[in-house]
Amino acid sequence: MLLFLQEMSTMLFAILSSFIFALVLFFIGQQRFERFTWLASLLPLGLFIYFAQFIPAIANGDVIHFSTKWVPSLGINLDFQLDGLSLLFTLLITGIGSLVFIYSKEYLKENNKLLRFYCYLSVFMGAMLGLVTSNNIISMFVFWELTSISSFFLISFKNTDKESRKSALLALSITGLGGLSLLAFAVLAGQLTGTYTISEMLTNPELFAQGELSIFLLVFLLLAAFTKSAQFPFHFWLPGAMRAPTPVSTYLHSATMVKAGVYLLLRFSPHFSLNEYFGTILIIFGAITMLYAAVHTLFRTDLKGILAYSTIGALGIMVFLIGIGTAEAITAAIIFIMVHALYKASLFLVTGTIDYGAGTRDITRLAGLRKFMLPLSIAGLLAAISSAGIPPSVGFVGKDLIYESTLHAGLNAGLLTTIALVTNIFMVFAGFIVGVKPFIGKLPEHLSETEKPNFILWGPPILLALLGVVFGLFPGLLGNLFTDNIAAKLSGVEAPHLKLWHGFNFIFLLSLITIGAGLLLYVLWKPSKSKETFIQRFDVLAPKDLIILFGNLFSQLSIFLTRLFQNGYLRRYVMILLVILTVVLGIHIFINPRVFLNIEQIKSLDWNEIIICIIMFFAILFTVFSKSRLSAVAGLGIVGYAMCFIFVFYGAPDLAMTQFTIDTLTVILFVLVLYRLPKYLRMSNPTNRIRDGIIALTFGTFMSFIIVEIMNENPVKNVTEFYSENAYVLAKGKNIVNVILVDFRGFDTMIEIIVLSIAAIGVFALLKLYLKKHEK
């Protein structure tokens, strides 16, 4: 048991190690780090080995749990779970991560922000690992947001480039929107099922299928997954994210970031197994994305642009397969995740090396590079073969499974198979354009100065591409280790066993058609600038431009509203508050008029009180309408003294004394300080004065009504009784007001004194401050 526990805590450490590493890097410093960059790659490599040791246990069908209390009162724990699906993703993240870490060392070796780069990269890796191993949906959300944030820094790594920053912001806002949606899903699902643990939510799948809230659950989950995994119409952040350095694109778009959405869908597909819309919506959006992206690959000339759209297409295929949801389809999706990770990472790295050596990624300017980059061209070819699904690559196994699942999809089998076929043809094309075309043909003149890349720049892509072939030769290996187990768990049915060779059947024919048509397209269709310009004409209708337009309108509207409400004039702010308050009070008074007075409670009017009130009334009028500052201040003083009299009449001698003192002091201060101010003018025009007068009078009248209404209520006198009982008994004072101030609420008074002292210091400082000449 103890051993078990120890093993579990290593898991938390493993996931957090990337964050710790990033923190440590900060203290190392750029200079020292540059000499030991290769050491950084030991982190993902070590993690890869660590996770790899779980393969045998997981292949047996075990699920490893680990839980640390985090915020137990809210049901939020650091719950980690390693099952087949999580393990597959952790291995992809750390495995491809290792190669990206190594590759970046060479690719970015002249960059002076290398340290920062590795910090971001390891934070991102840690976040991804946490995301795919979290078994608590809230901690999953936290890691999900961390991937969005760290990928923002990775995409905007070339931060002097305006376009880079723009696309990073776009990616952050789109994936951030999805993050919020995931939070909504998490809270809703947690409230509905009574648990925040993902595996425990599964006990009641009806909750995700029936009831009013199930629709919201579905929409929130899909919004989160679709934004992250770049499904139409949220796909547009992904091509923009290609502004990132190539190793980043490799990492984000082959194995990690964009697959998070797919992971989310896979993880929750059992929960939604009873929800009839889940599959249909996924198929529809997946299919649109596939076709949309596939067509776009034809019109791009930038290698990374082509790869971006083929990635979107691949993500579409995955979503599409999850939508079909049979054991075959899930197996196909899992295999395709792997296939895609291997060949897409390889192709991205190939692109990076081409860019590094030849200085361009424009496909129309690239040819014949095999002369300088023979090993790289082999990597490109192998990756292209895998992406095209030519045997014996693992891509072939994957493609077989895709057709198998579409053909067995029931009613719409014909339509689904056609969609898959068309998309796959474009995938073949995209793979060959990027992986083969730059290396064949005659070397153009402008490339004759191409630098020969060293081992680190061609080793990783060739390794990845080779793996694609090896797994293809031994598909059973993958099946035993991952897919059987994962697909069975997610679909509830035993998964089909993986085979490279199925015999000459219809599916094989489809594969042949795919490969043949794709290669034909590759030979016949030449990407060119004019074609790219052609498709860009439709950008006005593209979701990206529509959303940017919408965003601009939104910010215009908010500028307008801000100008309206916060125009920098104090009067406007006060007026808005007052008008709203007046309206609220007015509604209250008119809906529920209770303005009457209990005659018995009314005190009789004495003549002296009436006189005081009349004096006060005229003093107020005088203060408001006086044309001289001094007489206004005098009027203010009279109002204060009238208040004193009211206090005296109604049993408040302390108040009267205080009011008298303070009032006198205020008038003196006013007179002393203000006699040198400019003329006391009427600055507003008559219309404004009348408008303000109406507002003020309405508000004052309503206040009077409210006061009369409140005085009808019987006040609660508990506190008063306490003080009158205890003032002498407990505090030995006869004057209750004084006892309250200096004894019962002594601390308040002390703090009040502090406030006054601060004000006094402020007054003193303002009076004593001498301005420098230029400030006068």
Add this chain to the structure above:
Amino acid sequence: MEILLAIMTGILYAAGIYLILRRSLVKLIIGIVLLGNGVNLLIFLMGGLVKGRPPIIPEDAKHLEGLFADPVPQALILTAIVISFGLQSFAIVLIKRAYKVVKTDDIDAMNETDRI
């Protein structure tokens, strides 16, 4: 008397607000003082009016008996008066200083940094 004082409170509010809505800084402060008086009067009224019986325990007694003015609102108002004096004196000196720098007491001339 309650009604009369309720009306006075309303007038104090109206006058205070009207002056706060003016452009002159001095009027703004006078308005705040008037509004403060209105609020104090409001709190005073909420405790209920009792004529001529301050909350002071007689020499020979340990408790207050019978009808007496409520000490709690009085304690609150006392605090309010003193604090508002702090505010007023600071504001008055601040106006003077501001006038020395910007040469005006027109609020509209002082909002340059606040405008979008």
